Each structure stands twice: as C-alpha cells, then as structure tokens.
Amino acid sequence: xxxxxxxxxxxxxxxxxxxxxxxxxxxxxxxxxxxxxxLRKLPCMLLVANLALSxxxxxxxxxxxxxxxxxxxxxxxxxxxxxxxxxxxxxxxVGQFAAALSSLLLTTERYIAxxxxxxxxxxxxxxxxxxxxxxxxxxxxxxxxxxxxxxxxYTTTTFCLPIxxxxxxxxxxxxxxxxxxxxxxxxIITIPMYLHIFVHVRNSGNQMGIKRDGKxxxxxxILVTSNLMFFLVPVFIGVLWLMTQTFSKxxxxxxxxxxxxxxxxxxxxxxxxxxxxxxxxDRRFRVTLKHRLNRLIHPNTTFVQQVSYRxxxxxxxxxxxxxxxx
Numbered sequence: 001x002x003x004x005x006x007x008x009x010x011x012x013x014x015x016x017x018x019x020x021x022x023x024x025x026x027x028x029x030x031x032x033x034x035x036x037x038x039l040r041k042l043p044c045m046l047l048v049a050n051l052a053l054s055x056x057x058x059x060x061x062x063x064x065x066x067x068x069x070x071x072x073x074x075x076x077x078x079x080x081x082x083x084x085x086x087x088x089x090x091x092x093x094v095g096q097f098a099a100a101l102s103s104l105l106l107t108t109e110r111y112i113a114x115x116x117x118x119x120x121x122x123x124x125x126x127x128x129x130x131x132x133x134x135x136x137x138x139x140x141x142x143x144x145x146x147x148x149x150x151x152x153x154y155t156t157t158t159f160c161l162p163i164x165x166x167x168x169x170x171x172x173x174x175x176x177x178x179x180x181x182x183x184x185x186x187x188i189i190t191i192p193m194y195l196h197i198f199v200h201v202r203n204s205g206n207q208m209g210i211k212r213d214g215k216x217x218x219x220x221x222i223l224v225t226s227n228l229m230f231f232l233v234p235v236f237i238g239v240l241w242l243m244t245q246t247f248s249k250x251x252x253x254x255x256x257x258x259x260x261x262x263x264x265x266x267x268x269x270x271x272x273x274x275x276x277x278x279x280x281x282d283r284r285f286r287v288t289l290k291h292r293l294n295r296l297i298h299p300n301t302t303f304v305q306q307v308s309y310r311x312x313x314x315x316x317x318x319x320x321x322x323x324x325x326x
Contacts, residue, residue, distance in 0.1 A: 004256035011261035022059035055271035057095030085160035097140035230270035234263035
C-alpha cells in the first residue's frame with residue numbers, strides 16, 4: 001500500500017466544490033461571449049472567452065484525476081496509469097499553455113489599444129484575435145503531444161502531471177523544466193507591458209478613452225497576476241525540492257501533498273477565480289448574461305418586453321459608469 005495515497009486524496013476533497021464551479025463559470029463565459037454578436041466583435045472579449053475555454057479544460061483534468069484517485073486503490077490506479085494518464089495529462093498541458101498564451105494575448109491587446117490609441121492604423125481586430133487564438137491552441141496541442149513522441153512522459157507521478165522535480169529520468173526532467181520555463185516566460189513578458197501602460201495612463205491625465213481603457217487594463221492585470229502567482233507556487237515548491245534540502249526532513253506524506261495535491265488545488269483556484277476577476281466584473285457581459293437569464297426564467301416574455309428590459313439594464317449600467325467616471 002502506498003502510505004501517502006490516502007492523505008494526498010483527502011487533500012483533494014475541496015476539488016468537488018471547486019471543479020463544478022470552474023466548469024459552470026467558464027462555460028457560461030465562453031458560450032455567452034461566443035453566442036453574442038456584440039461581444040464577439042470586441043477583441044478583448046474574444047480573448048477572455050479563449051481563456052475561459054482553457055480553464056474549462058483544466059477543470060476537466062481536475063475532475064478526472066480527483067474522481068479517478070478516489071475511485072481506485074493505489075494498486076488499481078498504477079495498473080491503469082499507462083492508459084489513463086496520457087489522456088488526462090494531455091488535457092492539462094493543453095489547458096495550461098492555452099491559458100498562459102491567452103494571458104499574453106490579452107495583455108498585448110490592451111497594450112496596443114492604449115499605447116497606440118492615437119494611431120488608429122495600429123490596432124488589434126477581432127479577426128486578428130481569432131488567428132492568434134487558433135495559433136495559441138496549435139502551440140498548446142504541439143507541446144502536449146511531445147510526450148507521445150518520447151519527449152517527456154505523462155506517467156511519472158500519480159497525479160499524471162508532466163512536472164517532475166527530479167533528475168532521475170533525464171528526458172522527463174528536461175520536458176518538465178521546459179514547460180515550467182516557457183510558462184514563466186509567457187507571464188513575465190507581460191510585466192513591462194503593464195508598467196508602460198500604467199505610466200502612459202497616468203501621464204495622459206483625464207483623456208476619457210485612455211482612462212477607460214486603463215481601467216480595463218487594470219482588471220486584466222489583476223487576472224494575469226493571479227495566473228502568475230498560482231503558477232509560481234507549485235514551481236517554487238519544485239525548485240526547493242530540487243535545489244535545496246528543505247524537504248529532507250519532511251515526511252513523505254507531507255511531500256506528496258505539497259508536490260501533488262497542493263499543485264492541483266492551486267491550478268483549480270486559479271481557474272475558479274479567472275472568470276470572476278474579469279468577465280463577471282465587465283458591465284457588457286453582466287448585462288448580456290442578465291438578459292439571457294431573464295429570457296430563460298420568463299420564456300413567454302414578448303419581444304417588446306425583452307427590448308424594454310435590455311434598454312433599462314443598459315441605462316442603469318451606463319448611469320453607474322457615469323457616476324464612477326465623475
């Protein structure tokens with residue numbers, strides 16, 4: 001019997017609360033934006049929908065690994081790792097790379113919109129965003145496919161993660177290090193962009209358009225910072241494991257929880273927070289969602305009543321924005 005198995009699984013019970021919310025929130029964001037023409041025309045909303053889809057994939061991974069570990073004994077799980085882990089770990093890598101690339105694309109879109117606001121010829125269109133989104137998923141799928149060709153492996157841990165803080169398997173360690181390094185790099189690239197944005201907004205005084213875009217950039221910066229922090233926590237633990245003797249006197253059970261369970265929970269908390277940090281705080285998304293819910297709750301509402309409700313909601317939102325700006 002694997003003596004760490006039960007303890008690590010107990011730490012995963014919180015996932016039964018987080019995972020359904022991750023899936024529901026992110027699917028709500030994705031389908032609301034994908035099926036609303038006015039939102040689809042906005043580059044930043046397209047990219048937020050892209051991030052929501054990647055977080056949905058991470059939620060699927062978490063649900064699969066948590067339920068599988070709880071449903072099987074250690075011996076039974078090990079016996080199916082070779083077939084189970086490649087499938088669900090592929091989903092995790094795709095989701096993580098797509099999320100990191102989405103954060104970079106969101107930052108880049110806001111950077112161009114604000115810094116080049118006085119040069120209309122330089123802008124990010126919805127079509128350009130779609131091309132970038134397709135490219136981001138292609139890169140994510142490529143990176144996730146490498147272990148199938150002998151570069152890295154998905155079966156070194158019982159959490160089916162390709163992140164292995166040990167040099168015992170050279171090609172696995174190299175793949176792990178590459179995944180982590182690329183992820184950190186994608187997030188770090190955004191830091192100088194945000195610094196430039198905030199300096200530019202501050203120096204622009206009360207120019208209405210720049211001030212409004214600056215507020216949107218601030219929301220996105222909070223989202224990207226959250227992604228970076230929850231990505232770095234597991235990485236920091238892995239570095240301590242690999243480079244220091246910090247864990248030499250820590251019990252095997254505690255190490256399994258820190259390296260496995262905590263990593264999974266960190267990524268889940270991040271995927272849970274992402275839609276709350278931007279999409280659900282955006283007035284346009286909230287108005288659209290309220291309108292959809294109203295139609296769902298009152299399906300017999302006439303077209304005139306629907307238009308009246310939507311106009312009233314828009315008026316209240318615009319009034320709220322006017323008060324904030326004043």
